[in-house]
Amino acid sequence: MKKMINWVMAVTLVCGTTIIGLSLNACNNANVDEPDEPKVVSTELIRTSQSWDGVELPDYLQGRPELVAVKYVFPAGKKLGWHHHPVMNYGILVQGDLTIIGQDGKTKVVHEGEAVVEMVNTIHHGENRGEKDCILYMFYLSQEGMPLAVQHPEIPLE
DSSP states (O other): OHHHHHHHHHHHHHHHHHHHHHHHHHHHHHTOOOTTSOOOOOOOOOOOSBOTTSOBOOOOOSSOOEEEEEEEEEOTTOBOOOEEOSSEEEEEEEESEEEEEETTSOEEEEETTOEEEOOSSOOEEEEOOSSSOEEEEEEEEEOTTOOSOEEOTTSOOO
16 A cells, blocks of 8 residues: 555656646747847846945935936037036936046046946036037936936036
């Protein structure tokens, strides 16, 4: 009797394993892309808790968030005035090279295709020193009614 139970358990185990294996194989084959079919590619551009100048980002604001996406176009040779951001933001430069200068003199050149995490509550400005327009997509983690940037026209651009 014990041998029969062991035999039944062994057959059940083999059959169950075979069925599971066949099922998994069928599922895997159902999800296989055709060789010539384009595939979705995911590339992480940046993951950080610091702005481009190495300063730790502040804690999240309390309350309901407002997410804002803005496209900026910097014409060749154009300088954006001194300003600071009271909210966290980051972006991707999709065309050109953009130079960001902190009031303390720190400089960061962001190249086409690169991501950048902006300074928070630190005065800086950006300029396009290149010969073609820069296109920058920025994403702000804000709250309703908060400005994305505060301008400082009292500080002259050189």
